Amino acid sequence: MTMKAFLRHTLLITSLAALIPTSQANTLPIFDSHSHYSLADSRVLSPAQIISRYDKYNVIGAVISSTPTSKAELLYQHAPKRIIPFLSLYKTKANKPNWMLDLNTLNDIEAQLDAFPYQGIGEFHIFKQDTYSPVLKRIIQIAGERSLMLQIHGDAEIVDRIFEISPNVQVIWAHLGTKPTPDFLASLLKRHPQNLYIDTSVRDGEFFDDRGRLNPEWEGFFIQHQDRLLAAVDTFSTLRWLTVGHTLSKMRRWLSQLPPDVAHKIAYQNALKLFDRPDLTP
Numbered sequence: 001m002t003m004k005a006f007l008r009h010t011l012l013i014t015s016l017a018a019l020i021p022t023s024q025a026n027t028l029p030i031f032d033s034h035s036h037y038s039l040a041d042s043r044v045l046s047p048a049q050i051i052s053r054y055d056k057y058n059v060i061g062a063v064i065s066s067t068p069t070s071k072a073e074l075l076y077q078h079a080p081k082r083i084i085p086f087l088s089l090y091k092t093k094a095n096k097p098n099w100m101l102d103l104n105t106l107n108d109i110e111a112q113l114d115a116f117p118y119q120g121i122g123e124f125h126i127f128k129q130d131t132y133s134p135v136l137k138r139i140i141q142i143a144g145e146r147s148l149m150l151q152i153h154g155d156a157e158i159v160d161r162i163f164e165i166s167p168n169v170q171v172i173w174a175h176l177g178t179k180p181t182p183d184f185l186a187s188l189l190k191r192h193p194q195n196l197y198i199d200t201s202v203r204d205g206e207f208f209d210d211r212g213r214l215n216p217e218w219e220g221f222f223i224q225h226q227d228r229l230l231a232a233v234d235t236f237s238t239l240r241w242l243t244v245g246h247t248l249s250k251m252r253r254w255l256s257q258l259p260p261d262v263a264h265k266i267a268y269q270n271a272l273k274l275f276d277r278p279d280l281t282p
Contacts, residue, residue: 028252028263029282031271032062034123034151034174034201034232037075039068041238047078053241054082057248060268061280063151063172063232065123067093073116084275086120086151087112089139100126100133109139113146119275122151123174131157140165149274151199154178156188163192170195170274172230176203182221189225197274198225200266201234204250214257226262230271231255 037050045053054062065086066072076083087109089099099105112118121143126136136158143150144166151172152158156179162171173196176185180203189196207218222229231251235241255263272280 027058028255029058029060029268030231030233030248030251031268031280032059032233033172033197033230033271034199035062035064035235036066036123037064037071037235038066039071041066041235041241042071042074044238045241047075050075050241051079051082053244057245058282059248060282061271061275061277063120063271063275065151067091069112076117081279084120084277085116085118086122086149087116087118089121089124096125099124100130100135103135105135106138109142113142113148118148120149120151120172122149122172123153124151126152126154126158127178128155128157131161136161137165140169144169156184159188159192159196163195168195171197173198174232175199175201175234180206182217186221186225189228197228197230197270199230199232200251201232202236204247204254207254212253214254218254219258222258222266223262226265227270229266230274231267 037047053059061082061084063084063086064072064075065088066075067088067090069088072083072085072088076085089105089109090096095102095105121139124139126133130136140150140162142148149170149172150162151174152162153174156177159171159173159177162169171192173188176198177188185198189198207214209215233240233244233247233251235244240247255267258266268280268282272278
């Protein structure tokens with residue numbers, strides 16, 4: 001995307017967000033269970049500006065990872081009561097497609113975990129062709145040994161492999177997995193009934209019918225599995241940070257069509273319980 005197109009898109013999204021009344025946009029508290037604050041973001045938005053956005057849009061806390069991971073540390077140090085830091089396996093973006101094939105990925109991982117209060121490892125991308133990667137196996141073992149969560153962007157086969165190696169580790173499966181249909185997700189939750197959680201990031205637009213109503217199949221899925229789902233934004237780019245209000249408004253639109261107790265669980269209560277942060281209860 002050219003800079004001119006970037007600015008035009010930013011203006012359009014910001015204008016759309018401005019059409020949503022502030023009271024509606026900010027009513028339901030959100031815990032963002034999947035986001036990033038990486039090098040490019042830090043050049044545009046300071047930690048103070050990130051927290052200011054959270055205040056404006058009633059985001060009470062967030063799971064943050066980054067490339068390099070030092071940026072997540074920086075944001076945590078600025079707001080330790082709001083930020084849950086996860087350790088990234090990527091030194092640079094170039095590591096994203098091949099980290100599971102490179103034993104150097106394991107260098108310094110445990111030293112970093114010793115030096116900083118990370119609560120999890122991820123988000124990391126891995127798909128079924130690399131299910132038996134020895135690097136993945138060691139990462140899973142480290143998470144189990146240290147009682148750390150794993151946040152994965154990958155196939156169901158990876159979820160199964162994690163629990164095969166470490167049955168008690170807690171897993172956050174990003175983006176409603178790679179096959180985001182209610183029936184398929186329900187089958188995974190049934191197969192792993194204890195420690196599998198699923199975040200909703202970047203899927204908000206898929207939940208509505210042509211009239212803007214919550215699809216009945218998704219509504220039933222959310223209600224049936226209300227204790228295992230986590231609302232999430234995924235600030236995968238600086239543009240995503242700049243338009244986060246629009247994303248949160250779309251998220252609150254489908255949450256508002258659920259029974260209030262279910263909406264509150266998915267929006268923030270499940271995350272507060274999972275991350276043991278009762279102090280963040282609004």
